Amino acid sequence: MCGGCVQEEYPDRGSTCLETGSFLLNYVSCVQCNKRDFVLIVNKTAEEEDGEEIITYDHMCKNCHHVIAKHEYTFSVVDDYQEYTMLCMLCGRAEDSVSVLPDDPRQMAPLF
Structure with missing residues (x-):
């Protein structure tokens, strides 16, 4: 991995988790x-381990084949939520959690 190729190492991407592609x-x-x-x-590569899907790949320069960064994306279902994470020097770090239910209990307003 190469910090000289990127503007910022592991930028915070909030909830934007890329399964494929480059930032x-x-x-x-x-x-x-x-x-x-x-x-x-x-x-x-795509692996499944204990119900967690892990996708990894390398970002590589088209011209000289220098490895710019290693990308890791994970997906799992925990309780009633789909959990996503991304960690990559180029694309950044991010986490997201999405309810599998029609109405997300975390988004519901209290009744009183």
Whole structure:
């Protein structure tokens, strides 16, 4: 992983969790070839472990094949919620939780 290729390491992305893709606004240029071109997604794997789906891949410079960052995305269902996380030097860090119920109990207003 390369901190020289990104504007900010592990930026806070709030609840934006990317299963695939790249956060190109955070990409400065490749520190090895000094070019700002497409970022390839390589070595993508998907595993399931204890009910948790884990997707990992590498962001790689199209020109010199320098590995810019390693991306990890997880998905799981905990109780009545779908839980998402993302951790990547390029794309950032994020968490999200979505209710599987029609009405999210966390969003309901108290009756009194």
